[in-house]
Amino acid sequence: xxxxxxxxxxxxxxxxxxxxxxxxxxxxxxxxxxxxxxxxxxxxxxxxxxxxxxxxxxxxxxxxxxxxxxxxxxxxxxxxxxxxxxxxxxxxxxxxxxxxxxxxxxxxxxxxxxxxxxxxxxxxxxxxxxxxxxxxxxxxxxxxxxxxxxxxxxxxxxxxxxxxxxxxxxxxxxxxxxxxxxxxxxxxxxxxxxxxxxxxxxxxxxxxx
Numbered sequence: 001x002x003x004x005x006x007x008x009x010x011x012x013x014x015x016x017x018x019x020x021x022x023x024x025x026x027x028x029x030x031x032x033x034x035x036x037x038x039x040x041x042x043x044x045x046x047x048x049x050x051x052x053x054x055x056x057x058x059x060x061x062x063x064x065x066x067x068x069x070x071x072x073x074x075x076x077x078x079x080x081x082x083x084x085x086x087x088x089x090x091x092x093x094x095x096x097x098x099x100x101x102x103x104x105x106x107x108x109x110x111x112x113x114x115x116x117x118x119x120x121x122x123x124x125x126x127x128x129x130x131x132x133x134x135x136x137x138x139x140x141x142x143x144x145x146x147x148x149x150x151x152x153x154x155x156x157x158x159x160x161x162x163x164x165x166x167x168x169x170x171x172x173x174x175x176x177x178x179x180x181x182x183x184x185x186x187x188x189x190x191x192x193x194x195x196x197x198x199x200x201x202x203x204x205x206x207x208x209x
Contacts, residue, residue, distance in 0.1 A: 156201075
């Protein structure tokens with residue numbers, strides 16, 4: 001999963017995307033902020049593996065100079081705003097009349113998303129669910145894990161797809177498939193916001209994937 005990118009980070013990433021690479025002074029001039037602010041953003045983005053730096057070799061004495069450029073991960077994340085495209089593609093999915101074909105397509109989409117998310121670490125299902133909730137929190141999407149019952153329950157406090165859900169409630173089914181793939185256990189949707197519940201909750205059915 002890609003880490004969340006702020007508007008200020010997006011400006012820096014897009015600048016590197018256009019130029020290929022840039023030094024601190026170039027970034028300061030183009031972004032109109034202080035060198036300290038630029039360095040703070042660069043350090044954060046390097047920690048997230050979105051950018052890397054290379055040392056510029058110069059003759060003579062003096063401090064070494066560095067230039068910054070996007071990593072492969074940064075190239076995929078930069079400019080990653082596809083809201084209109086997603087709406088169009090989901091409309092096409094909704095237009096498929098055959099329920100079997102549509103369900104199969106949703107399943108394949110969920111599997112692809114799970115593959116992009118990668119393996120969720122954890123020795124137990126409860127630990128994996130908590131890690132998944134933490135990852136969603138990092139993307140500013142509040143998720144919680146209720147561990148008080150016999151089985152842990154994963155709850156989406158806020159919907160990750162609010163606009164899509166307004167048009168098609170089957171997005172919840174795709175999300176259930178996604179969580180099943182990521183967690184390695186079949187999840188069932190026990191509460192559903194589009195159906196009138198306060199939140200969407202997912203509980204393991206006890207059937208391994």
